[in-house]
Amino acid sequence: xxxxxxxxxxxxxxxxxxxxxxxxxxxxxxxxxxxxxxxxxxxxxxxxxxxxxxxxxxxxxxxxxxxxxxxxxxxxxxxxxxxxxxxxxxxxxxxxxxxxxxxxxxxxxxxxxxxxxxxxxxxxxxxxxxxxxxxxxxxxxxxxxxxxxxxxxxxxxx
Numbered sequence: 064x065x066x067x068x069x070x071x072x073x074x075x076x077x078x079x080x081x082x083x084x085x086x087x088x089x090x091x092x093x094x095x096x097x098x099x100x101x102x103x104x105x106x107x108x109x110x111x112x113x114x115x116x117x118x119x120x121x122x123x124x125x126x127x128x129x130x131x132x133x134x135x136x137x138x139x140x141x142x143x144x145x146x147x148x149x150x151x152x153x154x155x156x157x158x159x160x161x162x163x164x165x166x167x168x169x170x171x172x173x174x175x176x177x178x179x180x181x182x183x184x185x186x187x188x189x190x191x192x193x194x195x196x197x198x199x200x201x202x203x204x205x206x207x208x209x210x211x212x213x214x215x216x217x218x219x220x221x
Contacts (some may be wrong), residue, residue: 103128104128107176108127108159108176110205111160111174111176111200112160115160115162115174117208118212119212122165123164123165123172124162124163124168125161125163126160126161127160128160129161130153130156131157131189132153132154134161134173135153135189135193137150156182156185156186158174159173159174159175159176160173160174161173171195172197172218172219173197174200175199175200176200176201183199187199196219198214198215198218
């Protein structure tokens with residue numbers, strides 16, 4: 064009899080724990096665990112965006128924070144594992160700014176701020192491989208109109 068009572072108590076406790084946990088998981092804060100990030104740009108990115116608008120805003124459209132996967136596609140690779148690895152690598156990175164031709168929105172140049180946390184070698188080789196000029200600016204150079212203009216014009220020369 065005591066085993067039956069003990070089993071029944073254990074079952075009741077299990078059911079109670081299940082319902083409590085289920086109720087907690089259905090809480091709105093867990094269903095949509097999101098909040099607005101502010102601000103959208105770091106101070107250096109905002110300065111560079113303003114500088115780009117003054118420098119090349121009449122000739123090109125400027126798109127900030129563009130996923131590399133929106134600009135680059137993975138070519139056919141024989142093994143799926145390599146294709147997934149290549150796709151995940153570009154999906155996890157972004158260009159700080161992409162300059163696009165106003166007529167057809169074709170990317171003509173990418174601009175990245177120097178960031179020691181990113182794999183700059185990967186970005187350099189990627190841009191070289193796809194034939195898309197890249198300008199990498201240190202944060203302090205992004206404040207100089209002439210430095211930004213000169214770097215972009217240098218990158219866009221054939």
